Amino acid sequence: MYDQYQAIIFDMDGTLIDSGxxxxxxxxxxxxxxxxxxxxxxxxxxxxxxxxxxxxxxxxxxxxxxxxxxxxxxxxxxxxxxxxxxxYVKPTALLQLAERYYGKKPMSVGTGAYTDEAKSIIEQCQISYLIDHVVGADLVAAPKPAPDTFLRCAELMGVAPEHCVVFEDAKLGLEAARRAGMAAVDVLDVLGIENDYFL
Known part of the structure; x- marks a missing residue:
């Protein structure tokens, strides 16, 4: 159902990775x-x-x-x-979607975590091969809810923002995606993925 988009961006914590x-x-x-x-x-x-x-x-x-x-x-x-x-860390059900589009669409992670920490977590989950770029909060001037993180992902993938879809679990991240001019998917509402974080 996401074939119409040219590129995929995942938030990490609570979205692509169960790290709550x-x-x-x-x-x-x-x-x-x-x-x-x-x-x-x-x-x-x-x-x-x-x-x-x-x-x-x-x-x-x-x-x-x-x-x-x-x-x-x-x-x-x-x-x-x-x-x-x-x-603690393991991939969420979004792993299946990432595997489906592997080699067909560029995929990035745009996270509020710092880049080195994010890469370590992704490597620990053995899914680095799926992800073309990782953009952490230390690589942008303003983190979420500013659109910078996702706009940088799009730039690195060489895809216009309006052709990207963002998967997010947090309100700040969903706002950042909308401000970037991208389609935003709330993974709790759409996919039932809940971040087990200070519930």
Missing amino acids: QLHEVAWTETLNKFAIPIDRPLMRSLAGVPTKGTIEILLKHFDCKVEASLDVMNDFKEAVVREKIND
Whole structure:
């Protein structure tokens, strides 16, 4: 049903990759270490926001004073992700769609995660061969809900935005896809894929 599009873009966490529990565990350890409160609905609403951006929002929301820098807290979370990655990540049902279009359409991942972390997760799931490009939050001026991530994916694939379809699980990501002028598929509504993240 997606034959009309020339290229496919996947969000990673909660969309192409079932990694909700990985990030929930990593965030829980990080927030506990730096004495930042955990508000589960707030954390879920921030799905897709890069780590440093999430921390900034949390510090402002809870009016927290933390001595550690954003870089230190970000590095701590990324270290937990690396340590736990083997225990939690696996592809979602979207793997079947990616396999169906492999070699027929270019496919990219556009994620709020940082590029190196995203590539590690994709490699861990043994699906790197399906993905032509990975664009993380560190490769664009403005992360989701800005359209930059998905526009960069389209540019790398050499396909006009209006000919791309984006698969997303987060409201911010769906907004980013629409702002990029791309078709947006809510994977929960359309495919029943739910991100198991701070539910």
